Amino acid sequence: MSVTRNALVSLIASFLVAGCDNQDSASPANDSAVLQEVRLLNVSYDPTREMYREFNEAFAAHWLAETGQNVLVQQSHAGSGSQARAVIEGLDADVVTLALAYDVEAIRLHGQRLQPGWQSRLPNNSAPYTSTIVFLVREGNPRNVRDWRDLVEPGLQVVTPNPKTSGGARWNYLAAWGYELEQALGGDVAKLETASPEEVKRAEARAERFVAELFRHVPVLDRGARASTNTFVQRGIGDVLLAWENEALLALDELGAEALEIVVPSVSILAEPTVAVVDSVVDRKGTRTVARAYLEYLYTPAGQEIVARHYFRPRDSEVGARYRDQYPGIRLFTIDEVFGGWNEAQARHFDDGGVFDRIYSDGAR
Amino acid sequence: MATARPWVNASVLPGFGLTLGFTGIFLTLIVLIPIAALVLKAASLPLSEFWSIATEPRAMASYRLTFGASLLAASLNAVFGLIIAWSLVRYRFPARRFIDAIIDLPFALPTAVSGIALATVFGPQGWIGRWLAAIGIQVAYTWVGVVVALTLIGLPFVVRSVQPALEEVEATLEEAAESLGASRWMVFRRVILPTIAPALATGFTLALARAIGEYGSVIFIAGNLPMLTEITPLLIVIKLEQYDYLGAAALGLVMLCVSFLILLTINALNGWRMKRLVGRR
Amino acid sequence: MIAPARTVVQRAGPGIASGLIPALLIGLSIAFLMLILVVPVASVIGYAFSRGLSVYLAALQTPDTVAAIRLTLVTAAIVVPLNTVFGVTAAWAIAKFDFRGKQSLISLIDLPFSVSPVVAGLVFVLLFGAQGWFGPWLRDHDISIVFAFPGIVLATLLVTFPYVAREVIPVMQLQGRESEEAAISLGAGGLRTFFRVTLPGIRWALLYGIILCNARAMGEFGAVAVISGHIRGLTTTMPLHVEILYNEYDLVGAFAVASLLMLLALVTLLVKAVIEALGSRRRRSI
Numbered sequence: 054m055s056v057t058r059n060a061l062v063s064l065i066a067s068f069l070v071a072g073c074d075n076q077d078s079a080s081p082a083n084d085s086a087v088l089q090e091v092r093l094l095n096v097s098y099d100p101t102r103e104m105y106r107e108f109n110e111a112f113a114a115h116w117l118a119e120t121g122q123n124v125l126v127q128q129s130h131a132g133s134g135s136q137a138r139a140v141i142e143g144l145d146a147d148v149v150t151l152a153l154a155y156d157v158e159a160i161r162l163h164g165q166r167l168q169p170g171w172q173s174r175l176p177n178n179s180a181p182y183t184s185t186i187v188f189l190v191r192e193g194n195p196r197n198v199r200d201w202r203d204l205v206e207p208g209l210q211v212v213t214p215n216p217k218t219s220g221g222a223r224w225n226y227l228a229a230w231g232y233e234l235e236q237a238l239g240g241d242v243a244k245l246e247t248a249s250p251e252e253v254k255r256a257e258a259r260a261e262r263f264v265a266e267l268f269r270h271v272p273v274l275d276r277g278a279r280a281s282t283n284t285f286v287q288r289g290i291g292d293v294l295l296a297w298e299n300e301a302l303l304a305l306d307e308l309g310a311e312a313l314e315i316v317v318p319s320v321s322i323l324a325e326p327t328v329a330v331v332d333s334v335v336d337r338k339g340t341r342t343v344a345r346a347y348l349e350y351l352y353t354p355a356g357q358e359i360v361a362r363h364y365f366r367p368r369d370s371e372v373g374a375r376y377r378d379q380y381p382g383i384r385l386f387t388i389d390e391v392f393g394g395w396n397e398a399q400a401r402h403f404d405d406g407g408v409f410d411r412i413y414s415d416g417a418r
Numbered sequence: 419m420a421t422a423r424p425w426v427n428a429s430v431l432p433g434f435g436l437t438l439g440f441t442g443i444f445l446t447l448i449v450l451i452p453i454a455a456l457v458l459k460a461a462s463l464p465l466s467e468f469w470s471i472a473t474e475p476r477a478m479a480s481y482r483l484t485f486g487a488s489l490l491a492a493s494l495n496a497v498f499g500l501i502i503a504w505s506l507v508r509y510r511f512p513a514r515r516f517i518d519a520i521i522d523l524p525f526a527l528p529t530a531v532s533g534i535a536l537a538t539v540f541g542p543q544g545w546i547g548r549w550l551a552a553i554g555i556q557v558a559y560t561w562v563g564v565v566v567a568l569t570l571i572g573l574p575f576v577v578r579s580v581q582p583a584l585e586e587v588e589a590t591l592e593e594a595a596e597s598l599g600a601s602r603w604m605v606f607r608r609v610i611l612p613t614i615a616p617a618l619a620t621g622f623t624l625a626l627a628r629a630i631g632e633y634g635s636v637i638f639i640a641g642n643l644p645m646l647t648e649i650t651p652l653l654i655v656i657k658l659e660q661y662d663y664l665g666a667a668a669l670g671l672v673m674l675c676v677s678f679l680i681l682l683t684i685n686a687l688n689g690w691r692m693k694r695l696v697g698r699r
Numbered sequence: 700m701i702a703p704a705r706t707v708v709q710r711a712g713p714g715i716a717s718g719l720i721p722a723l724l725i726g727l728s729i730a731f732l733m734l735i736l737v738v739p740v741a742s743v744i745g746y747a748f749s750r751g752l753s754v755y756l757a758a759l760q761t762p763d764t765v766a767a768i769r770l771t772l773v774t775a776a777i778v779v780p781l782n783t784v785f786g787v788t789a790a791w792a793i794a795k796f797d798f799r800g801k802q803s804l805i806s807l808i809d810l811p812f813s814v815s816p817v818v819a820g821l822v823f824v825l826l827f828g829a830q831g832w833f834g835p836w837l838r839d840h841d842i843s844i845v846f847a848f849p850g851i852v853l854a855t856l857l858v859t860f861p862y863v864a865r866e867v868i869p870v871m872q873l874q875g876r877e878s879e880e881a882a883i884s885l886g887a888g889g890l891r892t893f894f895r896v897t898l899p900g901i902r903w904a905l906l907y908g909i910i911l912c913n914a915r916a917m918g919e920f921g922a923v924a925v926i927s928g929h930i931r932g933l934t935t936t937m938p939l940h941v942e943i944l945y946n947e948y949d950l951v952g953a954f955a956v957a958s959l960l961m962l963l964a965l966v967t968l969l970v971k972a973v974i975e976a977l978g979s980r981r982r983r984s985i
Contacts, residue, residue: 094933127933129928129933132659134660135659138661139846139928141829142828142829142845142846143829143837143838143843143844143845143846143847144843144846144928145843145847164829215660217660218659218660272643273642273643273644274644276656276659280946283946283948287948288559333841337841405662425798425799426796426797426798426799427796427797427798429795429796429797429876429880430880430883430884431795431796431876431879431880431883431889431892432883432888432889432892433791433792433795433889433893434792434795434796437788437789437791437792438792438796438798440785440788441785441788441789441792441804444785444788445789445804445807445808448853448856448857448860449807449808449810449811449857449860450807451826452822452823452825452826452857453810453822455822455825455826455831455832456818456821456822456825459825498727498728498731501724501727501728501731502728502731502732504724505721505724505725505728506728508721509721509724509725511721511725513729517728517729517732519968519972520732520736520737520968522968522971523736523740523964523965523968524736525911526911526914526918526963526964526967526968527740527918527960527961527964528914528917528918528919528920528937528938528957528960528961528963528964529816529918529920529921529938530918530920530938530939530941530942530957530960531743531918531938531941531957531960531961531964532739533920534743534941534942534945534953534954534957535739535740535742535743535957536735536739538742538746538950538954539738539739539742544742545738545742545745546734546738566735569735570735570736570739573735573736602720627812627813628813630815631813631814631815631816631817631818632815632921633815633816633817633920633921633924634816634920634921634924634938638942638945651815651816651817651818651921652817654817654818654821655817655924655925658821658824658925663824663825663828663830666821667821667825670817670818670821670822673814673815673817673818674814674818677810677813677814677815677818678810678813680813681806681809681810681813682806684813685802685806
């Protein structure tokens with residue numbers, strides 16, 4: 054009987070002792086350890102896993118050689134919108150590398166974790182590379198998809214992530230909208246400048262109808278770009294995947310060109326994934342120097358090389374020239390040209406009660 | 419002296435205040451306050467808006483799937499659970515001990531493990547799924563898969579409820595009925611079934627409660643297509659991911675109310691069962 | 700609360716089951732169990748080892764997996780003792796005294812048992828998320844609960860809340876109060892009475908409740924998925940890590956971690972069998 058009691062007590066005691074061994078990786082370790090190793094959390098958008106795996110290793114080697122300090126970068130990947138909200142909610146990211154500038158700005162606006170003027174702290178408005186949106190179809194392109202217009206063919210199923218959680222999905226949406234807008238204005242996006250207000254209004258209405266119809270062809274909205282790729286490729290759902298260019302090229306690479314094909318639409322949108330150091334976190338953890346160096350490394354030739362190897366379009370012209378052939382040629386418009394910038398686009402289309410909410414709930418079967 | 423009944427009867431045992439106090443505080447902190455947060459958040463919506471969120475087409479489709487599949491799974495468990503409990507109690511056969519032991523496995527198994535196991539086994543290339551696909555039955559990514567998953571996790575509830583009840587059926591009554599010429603089926607229907615009915619009902623309800631709230635076992639095999647194969651807990655998670663707190667809270671409240679109702683039902687059934695047992699003595 | 704099991708009535712039935720109906724029923728039972736239980740469980744082992752032992756072991760030693768294992772163990776180490784103390788305390792109050800509202804208390808304690816795990820996670824997000832009741836206060840003090848370890852502990856605490864209590868309360872109720880009252884009247888203190896008189900009678904139920912609580916704490920998925928943020932290497936427990944690996948089509952990795960969890964389930968069953976053998980030969984209802 055007392056044996057049982059002793060056994061119970063020691064069982065409980067051992068649990069408690071084990072509990073004391075909790076490592077909180079967010080808090081600065083004791084002084085000697087700070088010099089030895091530092092940890093960064095990079096909260097990123099969905100399709101960048103492979104790129105950052107390689108990049109983190111390269112940066113760690115570079116930083117060790119420069120400063121003798123070990124740096125371990127931990128990654129989190131999910132839809133860009135979800136990630137931004139997570140950081141706002143308290144996720145302690147040292148750096149964010151998201152799909153679009155607005156998601157980073159939201160962290161400043163709603164979370165107060167970034168200082169104003171963050172975007173000019175790094176070159177190219179803090180966008181170290183660009184990308185765009187293309188279509189991925191099954192081998193042989195059995196539905197003969199050539200352009201955005203074909204996506205609303207009867208019976209055709211389109212796979213895209215959820216604009217409420219994914220950055221890529223919002224670029225998809227805006228690319229589709231921009232295409233139809235341009236068509237309505239006579240095929241040239243520059244006409245937006247010169248068209249009359251009524252023409253613009255009619256064109257916008259036509260674009261809205263097109264995008265609404267497009268989303269009626271979507272069977273499931275995944276949380277992020279990678280999840281959508283999996284749905285299309287692994288689960289075999291849908292006829293067309295609206296994908297980041299880098300995702301599409303990666304899928305071709307992984308699964309072979311026999312199973313899949315890329316279809317380049319007549320026009321697409323210039324997507325600028327944006328990065329930033331999260332001020333409130335790095336100041337508390339004391340990791341600002343490393344974090345800034347980490348992001349700056351993205352702009353170095355070595356960093357740009359890694360970026361290009363993973364099918365993102367580098368900013369560095371020399372690296373870009375060497376990798377030019379791997380990117381399909383597409384005519385691109387920018388979000389500023391067509392939508393007046395991200396603040397406008399987000400407020401009008403993607404915030405609660407915006408156009409997407411309207412068309413998706415109306416279209417819900 | 420005072421005519422009012424005391425709130426607590428005097429007892430020579432110590433520690434009432436301390437233990438009840440600790441219990442109350444812990445219960446309040448961990449259970450009551452968080453649940454209150456849910457209720458209040460959902461209640462902050464005007465009633466019409468709450469109603470429209472709770473009855474939007476996507477939510478309604480998820481209820482149909484969740485409740486429908488749970489009822490079906492609990493019924494399957496009632497039938498097979500009874501058969502299994504009967505076999506375990508009444509017959510001796512090789513592997514009986516082994517089967518008796520593994521009945522509890524779904525209860526102890528983490529839901530993510532059963533989730534990926536079922537999704538893989540019943541998937542198009544899975545050990546069982548490929549045979550079913552050959553005869554045209556698709557389990558994974560359909561409501562059938564949902565039912566399979568919910569049946570697995572509810573299995574122990576029925577078996578473990580019915581077993582003790584079966585063991586208690588008075589042999590004398592059965593033998594008397596048989597000697598009076600009743601067929602085996604009549605004996606089952608008139609003597610045994612009424613005796614075990616409360617236990618069967620309790621097991622069914624427990625399996626139902628577990629199935630309705632289940633998340634981990636189901637999301638891998640379900641397919642998760644909105645309006646088609648999306649369960650209500652998943653819809654709550656999706657709303658949270660979109661940071662639609664009010665929508666998530668509204669649906670959460672719906673599920674909480676259902677849980678409450680089932681809890682009350684279980685309590686009532688327990689009361690029925692206790693009365694049955696006590697009354698017969 | 701489910702009433703405790705009764706003693707087994709020995710049945711004078713036929714020896715080995717013979718006849719068509721028994722064969723049919725047994726056959727159906729076995730077929731049903733094979734289909735939905737045995738084969739899936741076996742598949743966990745099958746897929747985990749499908750690429751050989753070395754790949755299996757390597758999968759278990761990746762830094763993210765090790766972090767997930769550690770997080771699971773630490774969470775259980777905090778949650779299980781807390782709920783054990785609670786369960787025993789509540790059982791004492793409920794079993795040894797009569798008071799109004801006892802049945803309501805029992806129902807409230809049972810509430811987490813019938814609540815969906817997703818709702819269990821949701822309530823803490825509503826409480827401690829950025830827009831929750833305590834959100835602004837937490838942010839001002841730079842404390843993270845949601846997307847961090849404390850949130851995982853709280854959510855796990857909620858879902859495993861009743862497990863010890865519901866095993867111990869019926870047994871304590873059956874025990875009655877006479878022994879304890881006798882001990883008190885003989886001059887023993889409260890704690891002494893508990894450890895010397897009460898505990899021996901409930902030890903098997905208590906142990907069973909603890910291992911069930913532990914199994915659920917380590918295996919919890921839904922509630923932790925909602926509150927943790929799924930940050931691999933930081934806030935993924937083992938079940939969450941299984942999901943991440945599975946969604947990345949790393950089947951061997953996912954099933955390798957799953958096999959560890961399954962081992963936990965099997966150990967739980969084993970302990971239960973041992974308790975039943977050593978204990979009072981009572982079949983335990985869940």
